[in-house]
Amino acid sequence: MLSPPAAVKYVSFSWAVFYVLAVLFGAPFFSDFIATAVLATTLTLVSAAPAVLLFDSEEQLLELLVSSFSCENIKTNKESIYLSTSTFAVLGAWAAAAVHPLDWDRWWQRYPLPSLIGCVCGALLGLLVGIVRVYIGKRISYNKAKKRPFATGDSSGGRFGHYTFDDAPKLLGILLAEFDNTEGPIIKHSVPRGNINVEATFSFTKGLIIPKPSMFRHSFSLTIKSLGCKVLMFPVGIDHTSYERGRFTFDMAFIVDMTSSAETMYEPIVQKCAEYLIELEMEYNFLTNSKYQKQVLEMMEKMFIELSSKGESVIEITLEDDKIVSLYFKLCPLYRGCEPPEIDYHMVPMFIREVDLTDRLIEKMDVLSQKIIPQIDGINTVREIAISLELDPSLVARCVRNLHFYECVSLVPMFLYYNTYVATERVHDFYKNQKEINECLDFVKIQSITTEDGSEIPMPTPEFSDVFRLYLSMKVCGKNIGDWTDIENPRSMGIDEHRLVQFGMHHQFLRKLSVYPICTVNPGNNSILKACNGKTSLDELSLRHNVEPRTMFEILSETEKFEFVMK
């Protein structure tokens, strides 16, 4: 509720506005003062006064009034009902004024009676419209939640490091099948409710969802081409004297879109879900006791919506004597099972996803990340970050490894003028991608120059044609980037070659060429000769023997036992 002074201010202001409006729309200015005042009061009461109860501050109210002009803005249910009521009230008053000029000479034509009636009727109509709209909106948003595909890599609204996978197949439905003692296998619950496809899937796989007892506790996944889906099943049976036939058989099956081959992501969830349900059933008769049926269905619905929109789901189940059990589910890509690669100190971490590093976000991180993450700019290597923060490089490497594992950063090799880079065919995609072009132009420009008096002047954005021509000029011709810079002189066009290369490496339209020495004589037992089999690059070899790559190259080429291939 608004504070009393604010409420008085707001109500009197709206009364004045309505009075002026009425006059502007043709009400007598000097005569009939009371009639116009009554109209303005009614309008204020119907359309402005509810806001006093609805909002807590004037800013909120103002925000709503401004946002009401744009239709995309998301409003709460109360707000949208309020808006439609007041709009219809004003419109009703205005429309009802149409009966004044008619020469029917009836008592109710007298000013301001029609407008008052119009105002009240309009408000009632608006209230109705508002409620209907909210109801429909709810339905639509529910459908949207069902149909929403996986969000790709954007972290808007999500937690930092939280990631939904764009390659995850769509979850089409979940069904809980049981063996009914009179009817045989039946669908106990299914989400989305009343979906024909879920039922069709069930009748197709009846024999597998509830199979013979010997096949219990094996996981099955069957592709049904005609329905375009895959069904993942894990049938379970529990024996106990309390069950009618001494045995209870159930199967929570997941129906997944067929087009993606990554349905294996759901397999652990199916088994985990079955294990949770076994525990719950054995201890609390969660599936068989009728008082839990509503919760089972709610749990399935929640799981369905959350798994398909967020890729993870946490469900709380209230059991007898108010005991709460939480179930955790999370989609996990297959490669997550393996150890992430070690991070070399000379690698440069670069953010993959657009993350707006607000203070609030940074506050939530651990102390180390709070320091390290703002330093990641796509230019500094792990060791450089460590030096600038006065930390141990191994700590920084561990933090970066963690970020790499959760797909927040990618790692690109350190920029060296000694390196050779070539453009790959992906540069063609870059040519067509306007969003990437804008990003690139912003990133590769010389950010600012410092003048003699110490002030920094931001530099203009370079031309796309220059940037693209520079990328194309990085041909496979054996020139290292130092020589290339001398010839092309990108700085004269306002382009920073360091940033240009890092951007290209990050988006993979540049590739670093490595020299692979190949031994042309019989290697025997010599470890260096053996290593030169076309799989070890010169950089790796020199790192192994702690020699500078250039020296290594000279040593190897002097022996005349090696050929050098670049790839």
Next chain:
Amino acid sequence: MATPVKFDSECHLHAVMCFLAGQTGEKIVSIYPHRKPPPKAPPKESTPASSTPGVSMKPVLTSVKDPSVGFGLVETEFDMSLGMLAQAVKTQEIGCNDGFDMKINNQRFVGYPKTWKARGGNTNYQILIVFALKQGCDQHTAAAYQTLSNKIAVSFVMLQNYFGFLEREDKWADMADSADDPLREFSKTSFMVQTLIDMYDEVRKRGNIHKYQINFVELGFCDEAHALSRLNVVPKGRQDIDEIVRKMKPYHGILLLEDVWPTPDANPIVAKLLSHCSPDRSILDMSTASGIPIFEVFMIIRHLLQWTRAILIYPLCNTNIYTSATSPQPLDKMAEKFAAQFGTTIHLAAGLSHFNPPKTLDTFIRPNLPLHEQGVRAKLVVALLRHQMLMQLHQFYYILKPYSNAVLPDPIEQCPEEFIKLIFDSQLPNDDVKRVVADICAEMLSHTAYGAVKRKLTLFMKCVPMMNGNHHLEDIKYKNNLDRAEIESIFKSFELVIATFRRPDFVAE
């Protein structure tokens, strides 16, 4: 291109099974190879299980041994008996005649169920050749094996229609069912089992099959990825190959992967074409040299590509630019192979390092070398191309504004109206470029004849729509019917607004 290519010469096929369903219920009557199940750890005592319902006072998980007999009792490596597998793979009537793809405990099974009826009978029988595939196989490999399953099933059903083949097999299976070792008993009498074993061995060995079932029904199949990787070529799936076939142009050539000798009953034209086949000939050249209509040449080449007998390349030519391929190859094994083929005079790595940085072919096969040496070097390049250790780079073009610091032409006289109209009506991307082109023309006019400039400009305008990075020089040349020297001189004249890029072409690589 940048992704490392695995030369996994091992086949994805793990086992083959035959499933029959009829009057006496469903059973799997053969499995090859029949590996013994791995020794099981003794069941944990902590998880009690019961097999009879209703007797346990505490809730326990159901665990029942499979009650089946005969074939069903046979244990497999898949942690299930054949009886359980048979129940699992049994498909409903509506699911028949469609691809079957199932995963049981992480083991993938694919097939293509078919239904058939005995002569004069009403019972619907079902046959399904099930292939167990190894983990991590692609969708296209699975699809290939579904096709094979379908082909085998169709051929069996056809034999059934001729002389009751399946009916007989079904009867023998029923007889074997009561024996002690039903699998062996059935394999003694059955014709089907040996056929499947042969097929399995051949697919594992070669990646493709061409044979006659019971000397009667012809059956051919190709697991493209396996067949290619066996020959140390980057594996491609059916779809990729079809895509290549669709993009094939008369200026492409082919490289035979193995000595392809057609069977005696093959079309004589194939033999004739193969005798005219060489790496320096394009499809058009082959057609001209052999006198076979180009359409027919296309058909034969499509066939060779689809059966992984050949790969598509650009014909060898002295101006071709090559570089070493990006995918790391197992060089040591290759080096031995090459040494056996070419002797010790030239090492494989010498060939590779020569094209590093990219060079044209004539710098490697120098005309001043002895003729024999030239031949060896040409063969080396062909061998490197065949194993895709070399790749050809093509020139692609983009129309772009000149560098912002480039020296622009400064003509003394204005560009003639006729040219300006031509330029501004063209598909050049923006006005800056158009102005530069007009200036180039005006400057060219100061030292070249009007007619020659006009011809150059007209031809350039004809090429412009293809200069968006999608078409390489060969393609532009072919589509506009131009001579290489001429097109190069045009591009030289307008080089200010052209950016060139060299990359491999995906059709051939």
